Amino acid sequence: MGNWFPRWYDTLMKPLEHKRFRAIRSQLVQQATGKVLEIGSGTGANFPYYSNAVSVDAIEPNPIMREKSYTNWAQSTAPIHIWSASAEQLPFEDDTFESVVATLVFCSIPDPVKALAEIQRVAKPGAAVLLFEHVRVDQTIMEQILDMATPVWKRLCDGCHLNRDTLLAVKQSGITVESVERYYKGIFITITGKTQA
Structure with missing residues (x-):
């Protein structure tokens, strides 16, 4: 796969971001407090909304997206350090973070179970976990469409699984789910x- 997806990601997402996602991101990310970990920060769409964070360590394995994120990095009121790292192998000590944020990223993490285990390792007991994701739906026709489209979609869109059941994975990881909002x-x-206390 080439580099077209990370280069064009912001352009492709712009209509959704302006119509709805910006408000969802803002409301979610403002709940992150203390020392924050962001998983898969992409082009930094969340960076302007960290109004209650003391600091943010953001991991992003894609170099093109990391480079593009510096525009949004400059708009943050919280200090942000961007790391080249994968969610399955986080370069942080145990019990480091008070909050963890991930938005539209668990669809493309190669091993989400391992990533969730790593989140719990590096987060403090009782740390806030704040996720915004697209997920498998329990509608027969839509399920079938997503299942059929996923193999091609993964190749085109940087490993994105349209049919991944991230909510189930989170529940099975031992993270306590307090609320779920659907859009x-x-x-x-x-x-x-x-995270577990």
Whole structure:
């Protein structure tokens, strides 16, 4: 796969960001407090909304997206350090973070189970977990469409799985799910929860 997806990501997402995602991101990310970890920060769409964070360590394995994120990095009121790292192998000590944020990233993490285990390792007990993801839907026709489209979509869009059940993975990880909000007929959700105390 070439580099077209990270180069064009912001352009492709702009209509959704302006119409709805910006408000969802803002409301979710402002809940992050203390020392924050962001998983898969991409082009830095969340950076301007960290109004209650003491600091943010953001990981992003894609060099093109990291480079593009510096525009949004400059708009943040919180100090942000961007790391080249994967979610499955976080370069941080145990019990480091008070909040963890991930938005539209668990669809493309190669091993989400391992990533969730790493989040719990580096987060403090009872840390806030704040996710915004697109997920598998429990509608037979839509499920079938997403299942059929996913193999091609993954190749085109940097490993994105249209049919990944991220909510189930989070529940099975041991993270306590406190609330779930659904958007666009349940295709997109926000999850707020806490790591095990």
